[in-house]
Amino acid sequence: MAGDPARAPAGDRHGGQAVDRPGRRALAALDRVLAQRPQKDDHGFSQATQCLSAFRDELIGAHRRQACTREQLVHLNGVISVVLAGHFPLGDVPWGELDKARDWLKALVEAVEPE
Amino acid sequence: MALWDLANSDCIIEMGSNIAENHPIAFRFVTEAQRRGATIIHVDPRFTRTSALADIYAPIRSGSDIAFLGGMIRHILENDLWFRDFALEYTNLAHIIEDGYADPESHDGLFSGFDAETRAYKQETWQYKGKTVPSSIAEHREQTEEQAGGDFESMTESPPPQDRTLQHPNCVYQIMKRHYARYTPEMVERVTGCPKETFLKVVETLARNSGRERTGAFTYAVGWTHHSTGVQIIRACTIVQALLGNVGRPGGGIMALRGHVSIQGSTDIPTLYNMLPTYLPQPNVFHDHATLDRYLESETPTTGWWANMPKYVVSLLKAWYGEAATRANDYGYPFLPKLTGDLSQEPMTMAMVDGVMRGQFILGQNPLVGAVNADFVERGLGKLDWLVVRDFAMTETANFWSKGRLVAGGELSPEDIETEVFFLPAAMPGEKEGTVTNTSRLVQWHDKVCEAPGDSRSDLWFIYHLGRRLKQLYADSRETRDGAIQALTWDYPVEGEIQEPKAEAVLAEINGYTVSDGEPVASYKELKDDGSTACGGWMYCGVMPKKGHNVARSRKPDGPDGPGSHLGWAFAWPSNRRTLYNRASADPSGKPWSERKKMIWWDEEKETWTGLDVPDFVETKRPDYRPDWSKRPHGMDALGGNDPFIMEADGKSQLFVPTGLKDGPLPTHYEPIESPVKNPLYGQQFNPTAKLWGRPGNELHPPEDPRFPYVFTTFRLTELHCGGISTRAMPHTAELQPEAFVEVSPELAAELGIRHRDWTVLSSLRGEIEVRAMVTERVRPFTVAGRVVHQIGMPWVFGREGYARGAIANVLLAITGDANTSIHTTKALTVNLRAGRLTQLKREARHGG
Numbered sequence: 001m002a003g004d005p006a007r008a009p010a011g012d013r014h015g016g017q018a019v020d021r022p023g024r025r026a027l028a029a030l031d032r033v034l035a036q037r038p039q040k041d042d043h044g045f046s047q048a049t050q051c052l053s054a055f056r057d058e059l060i061g062a063h064r065r066q067a068c069t070r071e072q073l074v075h076l077n078g079v080i081s082v083v084l085a086g087h088f089p090l091g092d093v094p095w096g097e098l099d100k101a102r103d104w105l106k107a108l109v110e111a112v113e114p115e
Numbered sequence: 116m117a118l119w120d121l122a123n124s125d126c127i128i129e130m131g132s133n134i135a136e137n138h139p140i141a142f143r144f145v146t147e148a149q150r151r152g153a154t155i156i157h158v159d160p161r162f163t164r165t166s167a168l169a170d171i172y173a174p175i176r177s178g179s180d181i182a183f184l185g186g187m188i189r190h191i192l193e194n195d196l197w198f199r200d201f202a203l204e205y206t207n208l209a210h211i212i213e214d215g216y217a218d219p220e221s222h223d224g225l226f227s228g229f230d231a232e233t234r235a236y237k238q239e240t241w242q243y244k245g246k247t248v249p250s251s252i253a254e255h256r257e258q259t260e261e262q263a264g265g266d267f268e269s270m271t272e273s274p275p276p277q278d279r280t281l282q283h284p285n286c287v288y289q290i291m292k293r294h295y296a297r298y299t300p301e302m303v304e305r306v307t308g309c310p311k312e313t314f315l316k317v318v319e320t321l322a323r324n325s326g327r328e329r330t331g332a333f334t335y336a337v338g339w340t341h342h343s344t345g346v347q348i349i350r351a352c353t354i355v356q357a358l359l360g361n362v363g364r365p366g367g368g369i370m371a372l373r374g375h376v377s378i379q380g381s382t383d384i385p386t387l388y389n390m391l392p393t394y395l396p397q398p399n400v401f402h403d404h405a406t407l408d409r410y411l412e413s414e415t416p417t418t419g420w421w422a423n424m425p426k427y428v429v430s431l432l433k434a435w436y437g438e439a440a441t442r443a444n445d446y447g448y449p450f451l452p453k454l455t456g457d458l459s460q461e462p463m464t465m466a467m468v469d470g471v472m473r474g475q476f477i478l479g480q481n482p483l484v485g486a487v488n489a490d491f492v493e494r495g496l497g498k499l500d501w502l503v504v505r506d507f508a509m510t511e512t513a514n515f516w517s518k519g520r521l522v523a524g525g526e527l528s529p530e531d532i533e534t535e536v537f538f539l540p541a542a543m544p545g546e547k548e549g550t551v552t553n554t555s556r557l558v559q560w561h562d563k564v565c566e567a568p569g570d571s572r573s574d575l576w577f578i579y580h581l582g583r584r585l586k587q588l589y590a591d592s593r594e595t596r597d598g599a600i601q602a603l604t605w606d607y608p609v610e611g612e613i614q615e616p617k618a619e620a621v622l623a624e625i626n627g628y629t630v631s632d633g634e635p636v637a638s639y640k641e642l643k644d645d646g647s648t649a650c651g652g653w654m655y656c657g658v659m660p661k662k663g664h665n666v667a668r669s670r671k672p673d674g675p676d677g678p679g680s681h682l683g684w685a686f687a688w689p690s691n692r693r694t695l696y697n698r699a700s701a702d703p704s705g706k707p708w709s710e711r712k713k714m715i716w717w718d719e720e721k722e723t724w725t726g727l728d729v730p731d732f733v734e735t736k737r738p739d740y741r742p743d744w745s746k747r748p749h750g751m752d753a754l755g756g757n758d759p760f761i762m763e764a765d766g767k768s769q770l771f772v773p774t775g776l777k778d779g780p781l782p783t784h785y786e787p788i789e790s791p792v793k794n795p796l797y798g799q800q801f802n803p804t805a806k807l808w809g810r811p812g813n814e815l816h817p818p819e820d821p822r823f824p825y826v827f828t829t830f831r832l833t834e835l836h837c838g839g840i841s842t843r844a845m846p847h848t849a850e851l852q853p854e855a856f857v858e859v860s861p862e863l864a865a866e867l868g869i870r871h872r873d874w875t876v877l878s879s880l881r882g883e884i885e886v887r888a889m890v891t892e893r894v895r896p897f898t899v900a901g902r903v904v905h906q907i908g909m910p911w912v913f914g915r916e917g918y919a920r921g922a923i924a925n926v927l928l929a930i931t932g933d934a935n936t937s938i939h940t941t942k943a944l945t946v947n948l949r950a951g952r953l954t955q956l957k958r959e960a961r962h963g964g
């Protein structure tokens with residue numbers, strides 16, 4: 001589908017890294033959201049969530065093949081929870097928590113999608 | 116108040132509701148009041164059957180209710196029409212607010228504490244001077260982070276500062292006078308379109324029928340709640356009623372007309388996503404809620420009845436987790452899910468579209484008809500891996516994958532939708548036993564009268580057996596997160612071939628029992644916070660006070676000469692009390708305000724409160740009791756014998772709300788998010804804290820958008836129920852309302868060349884529908900801010916299934932939320948209307964027309 005953030009064009013890069021893999025696309029999308037702080041970019045959050053959901057689908061498949069641990073899946077679900085908390089906050093957007101979630105995601109991506 | 120108590124009113128204002136058509140059973144009490152001489156007033160955008168039976172009809176533009184009610188507040192204050200002895204004593208009218216408080220008067224529509232970046236308020240300047248006031252509402256915090264400084268213990272040091280002369284510039288009385296000063300009758304007419312003479316007639320009639328000898332009531336429904344300022348609309352009414360002394364007294368009050376036979380029950384017990392049963396706050400991962408002690412410390416008010424909260428929370432945990440809940444593990448508190456954000460229906464829909472959710476259960480709901488932005492919902496359903504729909508007839512939601520609008524329009528195809536849909540037949544009300552809790556908080560038991568056919572099952576059967584299977588599935592798991600399922604007590608007795616759980620056993624658990632011997636508790640006053648009691652919903656305590664005694668079954672009405680509270684008919688929570696805050700029916704000395712309007716009073720001889728209803732007060736607390744502040748009193752000791760509003764931290768009705776509301780301490784007129792006019796009152800156009808989600812497929816119309824110049828509202832029909840399928844699938848109700856229609860005034864119809872029953876197209880940035888026009892004087896143009904504004908309306912109950920079919924009105928609506936409740940807006944938005952059909956337009960487009 002045109003404009004589907006979970007399927008970035010080949011050759012797209014973020015921070016010098018290729019974003020042709022779901023985890024890296026998700027990280028790039030989350031970084032775009034964080035770059036807008038303190039503005040809450042709903043469209044950006046939606047795109048980040050879609051990318052994270054696509055990454056999660058990959059991890060679920062990997063988990064079934066025993067190529068990914070349960071703990072990694074749990075971490076990613078934690079990241080998704082926090083991103084949803086940012087998109088649909090009760091009160092302030094928890095930017096501090098989103099920063100932590102970003103670090104978790106980065107560590108996960110480096111483990112699962114090493115360069 | 117109880118529904119039947121409406122018959123005791125001297126004046127009833129029906130607003131935000133079409134009670135005659137949508138609550139016909141409740142309406143008989145309005146009819147009885149009228150028969151006894153009460154004046155009935157209907158304030159509404161449409162002239163309906165309710166209007167036709169009213170003594171006074173006041174037309175107002177959809178979405179302008181706060182302007183109208185604010186005008187009433189101003190008129191009452193400016194003309195000294197308020198019930199001084201009541202309001203001065205029982206409300207926070209004389210309380211002094213912090214020096215830093217600033218009103219929308221000085222901030223062009225914003226209160227002090229607004230952060231433009233986060234679009235949220237900080238509440239420090241709204242507090243009573245020198246106090247941090249706890250809120251009685253679950254999920255009340257304005258911010259995600261904890262409040263810096265101030266703690267609830269400040270409420271135990273002294274009463275809030277007051278000026279009973281009402282001269283202090285920052286007392287609530289003076290603040291309200293300044294806040295509502297611009298809500299003149301002329302401004303009311305300018306904003307609402309209601310002629311000022313009619314407005315004045317309404318407020319004068321209500322004021323004349325209030326006071327010691329007379330009381331008035333309001334009835335409202337989703338005409339008030341389904342707005343981005345929904346909570347504040349209701350608040351404005353509470354201010355009117357508290358000023359006039361119409362709370363806690365016979366025939367006085369605000370009757371929320373819930374829309375289903377048991378929707379009150381559905382919010383009491385299963386509740387909403389952000390509450391535990393009976394309105395306890397759901398723990399939140401971003402608050403100081405890491406342990407049970409921290410959660411209780413941070414959420415429990417130090418004064419007032421809610422100081423008992425720990426007993427209710429611990430007893431709930433014992434009911435849910437039984438022997439697995441011990442002091443050592445915080446009674447299972449770690450098993451409770453913790454909130455991370457807004458998980459209400461609208462965010463859930465968006466999360467569905469974004470691929471977060473893998474599956475969904477839909478029980479007794481039809482979101483493809485009933486939820487706003489129907490096409491958006493349909494896209495989300497197509498992203499699920501699985502969907503379970505339980506109903507007794509095919510719904511638009513269940514067959515979206517083959518017949519949905521997006522499938523019909525070619526955006527989606529059944530081959531590409533991977534959602535596996537399970538449609539499970541549901542038993543109908545007469546085919547299952549249990550209770551319903553109605554709009555009077557009345558819990559009424561009903562027996563099963565016949566067996567459900569075939570594989571149809573009750574929701575109780577489904578949830579019980581689903582839980583049983585999940586417990587079996589996770590029985591051997593070692594994952595920490597599966598502990599909650601493993602620990603759940605799930606030992607309800609079942610009977611019969613299909614193993615139907617006994618509903619009375621569930622009700623008994625909700626009622627509560629002592630853990631050691633399983634004996635029922637008779638009252639919530641017996642609940643403890645030490646794990647010795649279990650209770651699934653403290654407000655329902657007493658519904659089964661003894662084994663085998665189900666009060667919800669009782670059917671003993673009072674006779675014609677009886678007290679009229681009908682205490683022998685079913686069970687009203689809490690404690691079978693019919694009118695909440697009925698201490699306010701007596702004056703500060705404990706005597707009824709008048710013989711005509713007596714309800715409860717102090718019996719000096721017996722040293723107890725007594726009367727025609729169950730007293731909503733500590734039975735033995737003398738009216739002249741005053742807290743000894745030198746002892747730092749807590750709980751109910753901090754409330755005097757003249758403080759009827761016991762769920763509030765200081766026992767007073769809050770005209771000005773220092774804590775608990777995300778969009779301000781006083782109701783303020785803002786335009787609906789989509790409006791054809793600029794806000795005539797302030798520069799701030801709409802509620803600055805409203806929940807907005809700008810994303811493709813959910814675009815909003817800017818104010819005064821010439822493409823969408825008409826105000827659009829939706830409503831229900833007597834003959835077709837809500838999401839519609841239960842009545843659209845029945846020939847005898849379907850034939851009464853066979854087809855969708857849009858109500859258009861003769862003036863607008865003439866302007867657009869539309870005749871009665873012509874096809875028309877309604878459009879918004881969310882979608883387009885075609886529907887036949889009903890040209891009718893039920894809807895009229897308004898003059899707002901000097902120009903003509905047309906209003907049109909459509910029932911939202913139609914869909915493509917059943918005998919009575921028609922376009923889904925919710926295609927046109929956007930996903931937005933009230934700041935406090937996240938409720939959608941269905942009552943005021945903008946659309947375009949033209950004569951013709953959708954297919955005609957497409958035909959013309961192909962030929963370049």
